Every structure is written in C-alpha cells, then in structure tokens.
Amino acid sequence: MSHSEVCVINYGLGNLRSVENGLRAVGASVRVVNTPEDVTRADRLILPGVGSFNEGMKNLRDSGLSEAICSAAKRGTPLLGICLGMQLLASHGEEGGNTQGLGLIPGIVKRFAVDAALRIPHMGFNEVFPLKTSPLFEEVPVGSDFYFVHSYHVVVDDANDGLASASYGVPFMAAVHRANVFGTQFHPEKSQSQGLQLLKNFCAFV
Amino acid sequence: MLKKRIIFTLLVEDGFFVLSRNFGLQKAGDLGWLKDFYDFDSIAFSIDELIVLDVSRNERDHARFASLLQDISRSCFMPIAAGGGIRCVDDVELLLRSGADKVVVNTSLFKDEGLVRELVRRFGAQCIIASIDFMTESSGRTSVYIENGKELTDLSVPQAIEHVQKLGVGEIYLTSMTQDGTGRGLDSKVIAEAGAIARCPLIASGGAGTFAHIAQALELPAVSAVSTANLFNFMGDNLTEARNYVEQSGTHLAKWSRFKLLAGPT
Secondary structure (H helix, E strand, O other): OOOOEEEEEOOOOOOHHHHHHHHHHOOOEEEEEOOHHHHHHOOOEEEOOOOOHHHHHHHHHHOOHHHHHHHHHHHOOOEEEEOHHHHOOEEEEOOOOOEEOOOOEEEEEEEOOOOOOOOOOEEEEEEEEEOOOOHHHOOOOOOEEEEEEEOEEEEEOOHHHEEEEEEEOEEEEEEEEEOOEEEEOOEHHHOHHHHHHHHHHHHHOO | OEOEEEEEEEEEEOOEEEEEEOOEEEEEEOHHHHHHHHOHHHHHHHOOEEEEEEOOOOOOOHHHHHHHHHHHHOOOOOOEEEEOOOOOHHHHHHHHHOOOOEEEEOHHHHHOHHHHHHHHHHHOHHHEEEEEEEEEOOOOOEEEEEOOOOEEOOOOHHHHHHHHHHHOOOEEEEEEOOOOOOOOOOOHHHHHHHHHHOOOOEEEEOOOOOHHHHHHHHHOOOEEEEEEOOHHHHOOOHHHHHHHHHHHOOOOEOOOOOOOHHHOOO
C-alpha cells in the first residue's frame, strides 16, 4: 500500500476525528489541513463533511480552499469527498438556496422526494451496489452495507460519473467517480470493515 | 434496503463501566477491563451503533468522560452517540469533538426546551437523540422520569413523545426502567404504543435478555433499533449468534465481512 500522507480538509464542518481514526486504522499517515497552501502540497485529499451545502461552500470559498481543491484535483491529486464532501463536488446544490459547488463532478444536489412513510433523513446501514468496476470498491462485496445519514443526494449529469447506487424509496447515487476524484454519500469511517476497506483502497489509489 | 439496528449501550459512572438493574448501578470495570474481558475491539465489529452514557450519580466530570469517549472511539468504526448531563451547547461540542456523532439528551428535554431547540438548529435533527425513561404501573399507565430516573415528571410515554417531537429531535431512545437489567424482555406493549405516534426512528431499550427478545422487538414495524446495556449478552460469540438469530427470524440487519485490517500492514 502507498505510504503517502492523507490530508483531511478542515473547513469547520464534520467529524474529522472519525475520519482520522479510520485512516489510521488502515495504516495511513494523516494530517488535518486548513490552508490552501497545505491543500496544494497534499499527496492525497479527503473532503469530509456533515452540514448544509451552502454553509459548506461558503466556508470553502471564504478560506480560499475551494480554488486550491479544484486546482489540486485538476492536477491529478486523488480526492475523496465524504457525505456533504461528495455533494460539494457537484456543480450546484439546492440546500439553503441554489449554491454553486466545486463543479468537479457535473450534477446537482437535490432533496429526497420520497413517500411520506419513509423518514428523512435517510439514516442507517443500507446496501450499496457498484455500477462499474473501480479501485475504490476493490474487495468490497456487491451489496455491502454502508452507513448513511443525509437528506439530499447527488444527481449526476453524465451517467459515466455514477460509481455506485443505493435505494431509499427511489434509487440514488451512493458514490461517484471521475478520474482521480471520488465521492461517497455514505460514511466509510462509520461503516465497519467494508468502510475501512474502502478507505484503504483510496489510500492505495494511484 | 435500510436495515434495522442492534445498539450496544455502555454505561459509565465516575469513569468506570457499570451494569444497571432498574437503574441501580453495579461497578464492572475500566476500559482495560472492557477490552480484555469482553474483547471489546472485536465485539465492536458486530454492532450497528454504540451509545455511551455518563450515568454518574455524583457530579459529572465532563473532561474525564470525554477522554474515555476518545479512547473508545479510536477503535470503533460505527456511529457513536454519547450523553449524560448535557446542560449547554458546550457540553455537546465537547462530546462531538471527542468522537461522538450524535448526542443523547434526557433531563433538558423537559427542563430546558430552549437548549434542545438550539441543539437541533445548530447540529441538525439527526444529531439529537431524545432519551425517555419510564416506569410501568400495574394499571398499565406509564410515568416518565428524568435525572437518572430519580425525578418523576407528570407525563406518560405518549405525552413525552409528542413533547420531544415538537422540539424537533431526530430519534427517540425509549427505556423501560421497570424491565431494565432484568433480562425479562422488552415492554413491547408500551413500545408499540410509542411506535404508533413516533415520526422519527425509535430505539427500544430495557429488558433484552435473550436473542428472541431482541428479535421480537425488532419485528415491530415502528422500531428501528434495539439497544441493550447487558454486557453478558455479548460474551464469546453471542453477538454474532444474536445477529444470525434476528436475521433468521426475518428482520434484516447489516452484514459486514470479517475485519482483517488491524492485524498489521498488508
């Protein structure tokens, strides 16, 4: 496995400690970063996040992190967005008013429109089905359970960017992938062995 | 498909893990004991969620509890909820910084509604679990208690549920003090009544002594999760067997492959 350092981006939202714990458990060296300079120098980036889309983007823009993340991604730095972090990869989001996203995965972030009998947020372990082969899901069995907690989901413009799907009343995108940019709507750091395998795969991705 | 959950609740008093019966506590051991005698690090790979509660009867030491929570969360890769004596926003921030994903609120639900509304606004409904402790009288009427079960309120379980839902909490954690620690089974009648009016996920707790008790409670449509604080349920391979039993009784649980990553670099 690669020994490069993983930089977890701190922009004021999300439980960074769990992501750090998960990465350490798979043998990665981890650093929490909060400046554009650190993002630019990183070997590997994780954008975690729990919270609302517009607040997340505001924090990323105000700190200059959004530009640094986009440039790093375009240079080929492996990037994994988790939960809100995946949603922020999209072109725009509807949460808290229409807000422009990082635009690394063309698409829009919409609120779940499901039957009233299904409770929002979608919370708990749910089965995830890869839509294409990918290094991120290596050694992760088809239909593995991952932990979700979210009310919004990503709708991709280009079906080729869809990496895995799950279902909650309606099918939705559980993971996305374009070149060196990955996103998971679920929390791998909260998804037991399968989640750790996925983090390990991301750390090994070249 | 969204799966149902088996939750393990760890009770902590003055820095030690304790067992509870009808809310009376008995000291069990420290974190080293939990890891050694119960192989907690490996058990932790068979539960869907962990709840850690500071049930200290004396004044709570928040810093010590937070430090214990940090130690626990280092080797737990599932959602963790923590609570006990939450009286202000800072208490919640400390727990969230120490490895918790959600917090459990009890007394403040009935004594400081403003705080609970503020917590929901600030951290999101999914982050706030309302803990409702109740006793069942012989007439069948329920009475809700707060302050570690010491103080009686004038509310029944249905009234308390309506109350906490108005505050906007994301989940309800319903514990029968009458059944707590007895292993005689959950109070399925009260749980079903609660489920009929709950509009958010419901965690049923108090009395799980056998695999069948867990399976029966999970079969109730409105129950999302069953919690047990009885460590003895989980000796040896009991937890894996409990999951198999529930699965065979027709309730679907999450499945995880055996975890080999911690064995060392591959």
